Amino acid sequence: VQLVESGGGSAQIGGSLILSCVASGFAFDDSVIGWFRQAPGKEREGVACIHTSDDGHVYYGDSVKGRFTISSDSAKNMVNLRMNNLKSEDTAVYFCASDPLYPGYPGPMWFESLAAGAGYWGQGTQVSVSS
DSSP states (O other): OEEEEEOOEEEETTOOEEEEEEEESSOGGGOEEEEEEEOTTSOOEEEEEEEOSTTOOEEEOGGGTTTEEEEEETTTTEEEEEEOSOOGGGOEEEEEEEOTTOOSOSSHHHHHHHHTTOSEEOOOEEEEEEO
16 A cells, blocks of 8 residues: 655645645555544544545535545546645644555544554645735
8 A cells, every 4th residue: 555645735724725635555446545634743633535436425524624625536546635725833744644454434523533543544645824
């Protein structure tokens, strides 16, 4: 299993960025894939996750609801995270993650399962938001 993130960088407050995660080594079309972030001195936080089947069920962390949108592209084995109306508190390293053995759907339990050590993680990509 391999998860490779791209698209991080710098943005101004109120701006936008798109992160991408390309997945390989497991059945992409029947998986939950998502994003976490970790800011300096803080715990890793669940951002968003999506089921990559046609139903596209999604779940967002409270701090990003209404600003971030997660989507998947099965033709490219890719999950994207569009981040709008960025705030300074969005500054963090963002990680793509997935557990091919996870039996459920996107939700808080998926965040908890991955945070507890299940699944696979990308190397992370830095997002910095400033004025």
